[in-house]
Amino acid sequence: MNTRSFSCLFFTIILYLCLASQIGARTLSFDEFLRCANIALPSSNVLTINVLNNGAKGDGITDDSKAFSQSWTQACSSSQDVNFVIPNKVFLLKPVTFSGPCKSRITVEISGDIVASETTSDYSSSPTKWLTFSGVANLVVEGGGTIDGRGSIWWQNSCKVNKSKPCKDAPTALTFQSCNNLVVRNIKVINSQQIHLTFNSCKNVVASGLTVTAPGNSPNTDGVHVSGSTNVTISSTTIATGDDCISIVTGSTTIHMTGITCGPGHGISIGSLGEKGSPALVQNVVVDGANFTGSSNGVRIKTWEGGSGTASNIIFRNIQMHNVQNPIIIDQDYCDSAVQSCSKATGAVLIQNVLYENISGTSASKNAITFECGTTSSCKGIQLHNINLTAQNGGKSSASCVNVNPQNTAPVSPSCPPASLFSAI
Secondary structure, eight states: OOHHHHHHHHHHHHHHSGGGTTSOOOOOOHHHHHHHHTOOOOOSSEEEEEGGGGTOOOEEEEEOHHHHHHHHHHHHTOSSEEEEEEOSSEEEEOOEEEEOOOSSOEEEEEOSEEEEOOOGGGGTTOTTEEEEEESOOSEEEESSOEEEOOTHHHHTTSTTTOTTSOOOOOOEEEEEESOEEEEEESOEEESOSSOSEEEESOEEEEEESOEEEOOTTOTTOOSEEEESOEEEEEEEEEEEOSSOSEEEOTTEEEEEEEEEEEOSSSOEEEEEEOGGGOEEEEEEEEEEEEEEESOSEEEEEEEETTOEEEEEEEEEEEEEEEEESEEEEEEEEEOOTTTSOOOOOSOOOEEEEEEEEEEEEEESSSEEEEEEOSSTTSEEEEEEEEEEEEETTSSBOEEEEESOOOEEEEEEESOOOOHHHHSOO
């Protein structure tokens, strides 16, 4: 990408951020964004590759993995822009990796259903991934179709469901690895084996119009997981799963979420960060417009004891809570006992410059706000403005605050008690 294209793309991302709302420039249309970023706008010289023409059956029974791989090889080697067509049939796939770099821009049109093999031994060579796009630039994945991980066999063998089973990873349904200038829009991802959709080490991502669903009791089925990625926008997306609706972990910067509907699930989480003492870096994260219903958390920052690094410059604003267990929470005592033993450790990830603004609704628990900071210096610059969270029955809720002294701009209800009442002993 040339300097001009990158600058235009970055400016577009910044326009979406609330901090840039006053710069006086108009917001670009989506097509203008694509032109600016050189991403897969149709031209008169587009090669159409239909997986049926490479032997895919689309009967939901025959393994179509080879036909998809052959179709991708043809698409990726084309010097013409490509429309990669997955028509309105049901395609059974084992793990498939769609690798780049490719010679041209590719638009993947998913009109049908892609369903996963339910034979766990098919994943022996790819235990953590089912469908993967790796190293593909200028890619669009769209079309209104459904990606179905058929994850029930994995859920029932999870150690979180069956304590007699060993704890091990299961495949992520859809992974984008090192994909730059990426658009994912108007697709459904359902019943993943574990995480539904991951952006890992990606730059300049626009994800919109996604529907991500799995049963509320399905283990570790995060909706969208962002790791080590920069300039990611997620908008107009509905997520109902058994784990975090959106999770953002270390190495992720300039992440913007708007128009998010979440529940059931564990809310929008920054973290977990600092596992096994590892350094963390997450910064410039904005949630501007979200609706949570019946989730165990609303907006959450979670870090392991003993971690290091920072999570900074974070904004949660314009959010509605409906019967949410922990609407606002910072948890610096997070520990997943299935991952490691939970014992006290010194040190904590620094959480710095966090704004909660225009958040209202109901809490399913007494404490609508929980700030559980690890040390007296690990939570800095916490601000609350225009917060109104009541108990589900209409009564007053409360705040539980440890090692934190937030700055409040009225009205804030509930609010932390004076610092002298909650300083660590």
